[in-house]
Amino acid sequence: MSHNCDDALERMYLYIDGELTTESAEAIKVHINDCPPCFDAFHFEERLKIVVRTRLQEEVPSELMIRLKSIIRSETLPD
Numbered sequence: 177m178s179h180n181c182d183d184a185l186e187r188m189y190l191y192i193d194g195e196l197t198t199e200s201a202e203a204i205k206v207h208i209n210d211c212p213p214c215f216d217a218f219h220f221e222e223r224l225k226i227v228v229r230t231r232l233q234e235e236v237p238s239e240l241m242i243r244l245k246s247i248i249r250s251e252t253l254p255d
């Protein structure tokens with residue numbers, strides 16, 4: 177059984193971005209769960225990605241969100 181960590185780390189970014197096929201994603205998942213260093217690296221990258229995404233969302237002007245919320249609210253108001 178060969179553990180190709182370089183390959184796993186390289187594909188990890190694609191996996192996090194959701195750019196891998198189901199088959200490749202499964203192979204990465206198997207490796208990550210079986211390889212502590214890759215497991216740690218994966219979770220670090222994944223968390224980093226979530227932080228970056230959250231930051232980006234926060235920078236989106238809230239005007240649109242407020243407008244959408246008021247539309248949703250007015251449509252879901254009980255009679």
Ligand SMILES: [Zn+2]
Pocket residue numbers: 179180181184207211213214
């Ligand atoms: Zn590994």
